Amino acid sequence: MTRRLLRYSTSSRQACRRGFKMAKTAARETERRTATVDAAGVYYRELNELIRGLVGEGCEEIVLNGVNGQRYIADGLTDEVRIIINGVPGNDLGAFMDGPVVIVNDNAQDGVGNTMNSGKIVVHGHAGDVAGYGMRGGKIFVAGDIGYRVGIHMKSYREQVPMIVAGGKAGDFFGEYMAGGVLVLLGEGSDERPIVGQYLGTGMHGGTIYVRGEVSEAQLGREVRTFPLDDDDLELLGGLLEEFASDTGIDVGDVARAGIVKMRPFSHRPYGNMYVY
Amino acid sequence: MPGNILPSEFLVQVDHQRCRRCKRCILNCGFGVFDFQNMTTADSSKCVACHRCVTFCPEEAITIVPNPLSFREHSSFDVDKRKAIWKQAQSPGMILTGMGTELPWLNVFDHLLIDACQVTNPSIDPLREPMEMRTYLGRKPDRLEVEKTDGHYRAVNPVENCIELDVPIMFSGMSYGSVSLNTHKALAIAAFRLGTVMNTGEGGLHKELYPYRDSIIVQCASGRFGVHSDYLNAGVAVEIKIGQGAKPGIGGHLPGEKIGREVSGTRMIPVGTDALSPAPHHDIYSIEDLRQLIYALKEATGYKPVSVKIATVHNVAAIASGIARAGADIIYLDGFRGGTGASPAVVRDHVGIPLEIALAVVDNQLRTEGIRNWVSIIAAGGIRSSADAAKAIALGADAVGIGTAALIAMGCRLCQKCYTGNCSWGIATQRPELTDRLDPEWGADRLVNLVDSWTLEIKEILGALGVNAIESLRGNRERLRALGLDQTTAEILDVKPAGM
Numbered sequence A: 001m002t003r004r005l006l007r008y009s010t011s012s013r014q015a016c017r018r019g020f021k022m023a024k025t026a027a028r029e030t031e032r033r034t035a036t037v038d039a040a041g042v043y044y045r046e047l048n049e050l051i052r053g054l055v056g057e058g059c060e061e062i063v064l065n066g067v068n069g070q071r072y073i074a075d076g077l078t079d080e081v082r083i084i085i086n087g088v089p090g091n092d093l094g095a096f097m098d099g100p101v102v103i104v105n106d107n108a109q110d111g112v113g114n115t116m117n118s119g120k121i122v123v124h125g126h127a128g129d130v131a132g133y134g135m136r137g138g139k140i141f142v143a144g145d146i147g148y149r150v151g152i153h154m155k156s157y158r159e160q161v162p163m164i165v166a167g168g169k170a171g172d173f174f175g176e177y178m179a180g181g182v183l184v185l186l187g188e189g190s191d192e193r194p195i196v197g198q199y200l201g202t203g204m205h206g207g208t209i210y211v212r213g214e215v216s217e218a219q220l221g222r223e224v225r226t227f228p229l230d231d232d233d234l235e236l237l238g239g240l241l242e243e244f245a246s247d248t249g250i251d252v253g254d255v256a257r258a259g260i261v262k263m264r265p266f267s268h269r270p271y272g273n274m275y276v277y
Numbered sequence B: 001m002p003g004n005i006l007p008s009e010f011l012v013q014v015d016h017q018r019c020r021r022c023k024r025c026i027l028n029c030g031f032g033v034f035d036f037q038n039m040t041t042a043d044s045s046k047c048v049a050c051h052r053c054v055t056f057c058p059e060e061a062i063t064i065v066p067n068p069l070s071f072r073e074h075s076s077f078d079v080d081k082r083k084a085i086w087k088q089a090q091s092p093g094m095i096l097t098g099m100g101t102e103l104p105w106l107n108v109f110d111h112l113l114i115d116a117c118q119v120t121n122p123s124i125d126p127l128r129e130p131m132e133m134r135t136y137l138g139r140k141p142d143r144l145e146v147e148k149t150d151g152h153y154r155a156v157n158p159v160e161n162c163i164e165l166d167v168p169i170m171f172s173g174m175s176y177g178s179v180s181l182n183t184h185k186a187l188a189i190a191a192f193r194l195g196t197v198m199n200t201g202e203g204g205l206h207k208e209l210y211p212y213r214d215s216i217i218v219q220c221a222s223g224r225f226g227v228h229s230d231y232l233n234a235g236v237a238v239e240i241k242i243g244q245g246a247k248p249g250i251g252g253h254l255p256g257e258k259i260g261r262e263v264s265g266t267r268m269i270p271v272g273t274d275a276l277s278p279a280p281h282h283d284i285y286s287i288e289d290l291r292q293l294i295y296a297l298k299e300a301t302g303y304k305p306v307s308v309k310i311a312t313v314h315n316v317a318a319i320a321s322g323i324a325r326a327g328a329d330i331i332y333l334d335g336f337r338g339g340t341g342a343s344p345a346v347v348r349d350h351v352g353i354p355l356e357i358a359l360a361v362v363d364n365q366l367r368t369e370g371i372r373n374w375v376s377i378i379a380a381g382g383i384r385s386s387a388d389a390a391k392a393i394a395l396g397a398d399a400v401g402i403g404t405a406a407l408i409a410m411g412c413r414l415c416q417k418c419y420t421g422n423c424s425w426g427i428a429t430q431r432p433e434l435t436d437r438l439d440p441e442w443g444a445d446r447l448v449n450l451v452d453s454w455t456l457e458i459k460e461i462l463g464a465l466g467v468n469a470i471e472s473l474r475g476n477r478e479r480l481r482a483l484g485l486d487q488t489t490a491e492i493l494d495v496k497p498a499g500m
Helices: A013-021 A044-056 A231-248 B025-026 B052-054 B079-090 B181-194 B205-215 B261-267 B287-301 B316-325 B345-350 B355-368 B386-395 B404-409 B438-464 B486-492
Strands: A026-031 A032-036 A061-068 A082-088 A097-106 A118-123 A139-142 A163-166 A179-185 A208-213 A223-228 A260-265 B012-013 B034-037 B041-042 B060-065 B092-097 B112-114 B134-137 B146-151 B152-153 B163-165 B169-171 B216-220 B237-241 B251-254 B275-277 B306-311 B329-335 B374-380 B400-404 B480-481
Touching: A026 A163, A026 A231, A044 A061, A139 A231, A163 A231, A179 A231, A208 A231, A231 A260, B012 B374, B025 B034, B025 B052, B041 B146, B052 B060, B079 B092, B092 B345, B112 B386, B112 B438, B134 B374, B163 B374, B169 B181, B181 B205, B205 B216, B237 B329, B261 B306, B261 B486, B287 B306, B287 B316, B306 B316, B316 B329, B316 B355, B329 B355, B355 B374, B355 B486, B374 B386, B386 B400, B386 B438, B400 B404, B404 B438, B480 B486
Parallel strands: A032 A061, A061 A082, A082 A097, A097 A118, A118 A139, A139 A163, A163 A179, A179 A208, B169 B400, B216 B237, B237 B306, B306 B329, B329 B374, B374 B400
Antiparallel strands: A026 A032, A208 A260, A223 A260, B012 B060, B034 B041, B112 B480, B134 B163, B146 B152, B251 B275
């Protein structure tokens, strides 16, 4: 018989108690099931243990103040909880997350929503590289720019359709290997950079990328072509951008007149003819 | 002009005197070799020599022989090279193949000999005395700590947060999708019964296998197929697959034909789309990035052990050191003889280094740095017998992983056509009429028999060596000798030549 020698999941109550002892700064209002945590100087492992403890106790809203680079916040959480982050969270925010809503009132770093399954992450500043890698569901809204390799290998499954909307610009390899889902780039901001970098959608074999503005043929991966918007696109974008506007305050107005182009792969089997037997 | 100028690999002969026209061969062949028009006919060009028809023919009326056709001999452009050129001249593309390399590279295991006791120290009879085969995978403490309770001194648990295996043999990762669900079930049932673990591979874990969670390591590879919070927590450990011995440095493409309803549900991708695993994890471009994913997985699983699987490549010792320092608990070394469901032949046959050498240099490097206890090493990719397993452990492995050997136990004939999805033995296929053939209980029985047999043989070797625990053999290269290896290779292995 194989057996594990240590129980990994201490009961949430214990974890919570230990968490409080470590941070000594959490204040709770059990009535409204909310908690405020001063995260300044708290090591990520303790902070995340504290958050899991609070969620286990039934907290519905957790406000984290003074966050400064702590990694893995909301990592693997599966509960319906709202986490408000004041400060800059570290890498892999919401990795493997399945359900929570995370609001970041500042910038976020790399790996936002890595392999996320459902839930929502709203970043009011910029976000770094590899956001939404392997993401299968839920939404990531970034008010500002996003980095390189965003939305790589996003995939959809049945009712789960992952969506990333960024108000600003993006770097190279946007939507590389993309297998499903929706990426939207709105290009707000005054700098001179092109709205998106090189190799957009390289290896893409599913899903849709929408970009507001000019994308030259040279920026596209070999598997991708540009298409005009149809009624289905307008319906999807209408709802999505309305939600984005209400969360971030960035409103592009009438979607049909916003100058959005659509990019899709023209094959679901880009590597179907690479082999002989 | 003919489309195909390649001769058949095998000739299928039906003895019509003996054939009773029962058509079992037609039903059993996954490759459509047989047909019936007044009598049984065979299209030899489709035959892969998997012997399914031969096994189920009640009259032994079928014979399969290698095509004896003579080719003009040429030591440089040998027949296999000519055949490859004919194939690629016929239709452009990389030649795809399955299983581990078939090229006759030097096999180091076959040049290592194991020691035994004579006169000066007694050997042990394993039938009479207990042999400890228990193996703990995971980080061990830097020093033994002792605490005093009730006047007694006790060791503080030195293997806390480790995985406990009853035998130092586990089943290597083979994804559901490349192999059938019944194959996965057989592996899980056998792992449970043997007190060891099976590895899901990259294709997620079917819900029917969740009850075997204590015998399962779940894998998180670059495609992140079927990876979600429940899945990560469904096993005893999580493995980050960086590479595979049969195809180091390249990704995987599971063709859309193999993505039916069940595979689609487990991988969480639509039916019929290709499942493409990128060559690298795009969130891992450095050791620091690897550390980040290791700890993301630990945070998501309440700090379960994390294994990192790499193909054995030239710089493997330094890479392994980085992996240990990145916080991994287990390093899984997959040698260049390791199997695959599909790989370009050029990569399978020419990329990577042998497991034996990688194992020795990794073990040495970690010892030199004083961090060997931080990680357990699993050796896989070319373990064919209990002798290989014992030699791998003596070279420094904590345990070995078997994949190809496990499939052979369930009937696989190494036809190397896994990528076609036509496996007549119901192993590497998703065709329902074929997958139904493999009874998971039958498969599990055979796997248990195999591992039990190897365990007995390893115990016998330990007894001959005069030790009574597998731990005493671990990294004990003094008990190995090299025969017929060049001096440099023997020095790299840190094994003395026979006679010294």
